[in-house]
Amino acid sequence: xxxxxxxxxxxxxxxxxxxxxxxxxxxxxxxxxxxxxxxxxxxxxxxxxxxxxxxxxxxxxxxxxxxxxxxxxxxxxxxxxxxxxxxxxxxxxxxxxxxxxxxxxxxxxxxxxxxxxxxxxxxxxxxxxxxxxxxxxxxx
Amino acid sequence: xxxxxxxxxxxxxxxxxxxxxxxxxxxxxxxxxxxxxxxxxxxxxxxxxxxxxxxxxxxxxxxxxxxxxxxxxxxxxxxxxxxxxxxxxxxxxxxxxxxxxxxxxxxxxxxxxxxxxxxxxxxxxxxxxxxxxxxxxxxxxxxxxxxxxxxxxxxxxxx
Numbered sequence: 001x002x003x004x005x006x007x008x009x010x011x012x013x014x015x016x017x018x019x020x021x022x023x024x025x026x027x028x029x030x031x032x033x034x035x036x037x038x039x040x041x042x043x044x045x046x047x048x049x050x051x052x053x054x055x056x057x058x059x060x061x062x063x064x065x066x067x068x069x070x071x072x073x074x075x076x077x078x079x080x081x082x083x084x085x086x087x088x089x090x091x092x093x094x095x096x097x098x099x100x101x102x103x104x105x106x107x108x109x110x111x112x113x114x115x116x117x118x119x120x121x122x123x124x125x126x127x128x129x130x131x132x133x134x135x136x137x138x139x140x
Numbered sequence: 141x142x143x144x145x146x147x148x149x150x151x152x153x154x155x156x157x158x159x160x161x162x163x164x165x166x167x168x169x170x171x172x173x174x175x176x177x178x179x180x181x182x183x184x185x186x187x188x189x190x191x192x193x194x195x196x197x198x199x200x201x202x203x204x205x206x207x208x209x210x211x212x213x214x215x216x217x218x219x220x221x222x223x224x225x226x227x228x229x230x231x232x233x234x235x236x237x238x239x240x241x242x243x244x245x246x247x248x249x250x251x252x253x254x255x256x257x258x259x260x261x262x263x264x265x266x267x268x269x270x271x272x273x274x275x276x277x278x279x280x281x282x283x284x285x286x287x288x289x290x291x292x293x294x295x296x297x298x299x
Contacts, residue, residue, distance in 0.1 A: 063195025089184025
C-alpha cells in the first residue's frame with residue numbers, strides 16, 4: 001500500500017488491513033489509534049506485541065517480513081525519529097517492506113515541531129508506504 | 141578468548157539455525173568464521189538484531205533462531221530484552237558476546253558490567269570475549285538485496 005490520504009479515525013482500520021493481507025502487527029500505542037489497537041488486542045490468531053520503542057517494532061516487523069509475513073508497524077508521530085536509523089540502514093538497503101500506521105498528533109505544544117516535519121521527513125527518507133491518522137480529538 | 145574464536149566454535153555447531161548477527165565486526169567475523177545462507181548480516185541498525193530475530197522467530201516457530209549480539213548493541217535496546225522475556229519464544233536463543241567495549245569503533249568502554257543481561261532477557265547466553273578486532277577482517281561482500289534474498293530462501297527451505 002502506498003501513502004493514503006490522511007484519515008480522521010482508526011475505527012475499522014484493523015479489519016481493513018487484515019483484509020489487505022497484513023498479518024503481523026507491532027508498535028507503540030497512541031490515543032489516536034485506540035480503536036485500531038483495541039481490535040488488534042481482541043484478535044485471537046495473532047500475538048499482541050508491546051514494543052518498548054518504535055525502532056524495535058520496526059526491526060521485529062522486518063524479521064517477520066523476511067519470514068514471509070506482511071507486517072505493519074503503528075506509532076505516534078512523536079516516535080517517528082526512532083525509525084530513521086532502521087529505515088535508512090535496514091529497510092531501504094535490504095529492500096524490506098513494512099507499512100507504517102502513523103497517528104499524527106497536532107496538540108499540545110510538544111507535538112508542534114514533529115507535526116511540521118513528519119511528512120517532509122518521510123519524503124526526505126523516500127518512504128511512502130504509510131497511512132496517516134490525524135486524530136484531532138485525541139487527548140494523550 | 142578472542143571473539144572470532146568464540147564465533148568459530150559457536151558456528152561449528154550450527155546446522156539449520158537461522159542466525160541474525162549484529163552490526164559491525166560481529167557480522168564480519170561471522171562471515172569469516174562460517175559464511176552460510178542461514179546467516180543474516182545486519183550491517184547497520186545497531187540494537188535491532190534481537191527484535192529482528194524476535195520477529196523472525198514469531199513468523200517461524202518451527203525454526204530455531206540465534207541472535208548473535210554484542211554488549212553495546214544489547215545495551216542500546218535493553219527494552220528488547222524485556223520484550224523477549226515477555227514473549228518467551230522457545231525457538232530463540234540470544235547470545236551476547238560481551239567484551240565490555242564498542243570494539244568495532246576502537247574499544248571505547250560500555251557500561252555492560254552494570255547489567256545482568258540474563259536477568260533481563262530470555263534464553264540469554266552471555267559469553268565473555270576479549271576486546272579488540274582481528275586484523276584485515278573483510279567487509280561483507282554481498283549486495284544487501286541479494287543477501288536478504290539468499291537468507292529468505294534459506295528460511296523457506298526447511299519451513
